[in-house]
Amino acid sequence: MTDIALHVFILLFFAAFFAGFVDSIAGGGGLITIPALLIAGIPPLHALGTNKLQGQFAAASSTIAYARKGHMDIKAQLPMALVAAAGGAIGAITAAYVPGTVLQIVMPFLLVAVAIYFALKPNLSDVDGHRRLTPIVFAATVVPVVGFYDGLFGPGTGSFYMLGFVTLSGYGMLKATAHTKLLNFGSNVGAFIVFIFSGAILWKLGCVMAVGSVLGAQVGSRLAMKNGARIIKPLLIVTCLAMAAKLLADPANPVRMWMGF
Template structure:
């Protein structure tokens, strides 16, 4: 499960759709599941980021503002999560994810080749770094998918480049959340490191496949992950009170 989650997450995001249910199957409390998931996913995402960086697909000078504002946003989201209920997000996010799917379905060439740049990188990473950082800490599901589509649409990047930058920004969120879970003792290190072994290999191979095959590989994976997210989120909205996978 760690390998599959790492591979899918490195290609198009959404590895939590596999890793969270797998960890929940152990019978651990949900807080331990989420904390352990952050441990293993941080390792897989870190490996993917390293591979993208080694192949020249990530420029940290471009993305550092997103990291900084993402930290501010994550702090804000964490505070809000402790004083405001996030249950209303369960009724909003499924429709946002559906909108992402339909938009991509209509614009079949989006992200396959470089597109029109609609925002400067300074403004984009500052604004969306804060917004998605806040969202990830406050609610979370699908944040990697939202990052990819936002980068593709507003900066005109291909899915290949967008996937690399989304991984950097996801790694920031994972590490910040992991520190919080470790502080409260909500990490099972045995399960976390066992799954991380698979994540390590899956993250590396997934990133390598993206680099070799390019955006034509990322787009169908992206659409598939978004589709599964839509089904999961609508199911949870209608039938359960469970926690969706981020």
């Protein structure tokens, strides 16, 4: 790729800050960074690889913040994190064989679908509910599937982990959010290792975004621990819909070209 302009670095730094903030509260930071990278003109595969570089720092930052306050047990989560890492690696290998246009086509609809889900899903609170899956079954089913998705596409991974914990493990939203962070870190690392060998990482840009995401994650995790789940739904809904609209507004988007406008 040619050199990236300074203003692109600055804009993506702030996009990563906001993504780290959102991801630390409810997951879904990739819903901001991946579209932002694509909008900035980064090729889809490089956008995925660069996002994994910055995303693992945000996840690690959030993990440490929640663990320090006693909202999660890192040692107890490690086996699940390793499963997530394996799923992320397999997903990243698969991503290398998926045409770049697929991401441009799928992303707007995925963003809208996530927004609709959050808008319509009832009873999202911080109160623990009924457990439907044991930890072992959860680790053998939900974790590798979401980890694979993280390596393949990525946006919304934290949200999907969180909702899995809420609906299947019976966790309240704050507890679920805290427990997703190490899993999200694991799937990010697994995918990141694969992207290193594929050469699909923009290192300078990824490091700049990593700084932004770490700062955002620290601010967001503290806010989440203070206020719980009250700010999650409107934040994700607005972000998802805004990014979907921006992607569809791109004249080069295949969906827009198919529709003839």
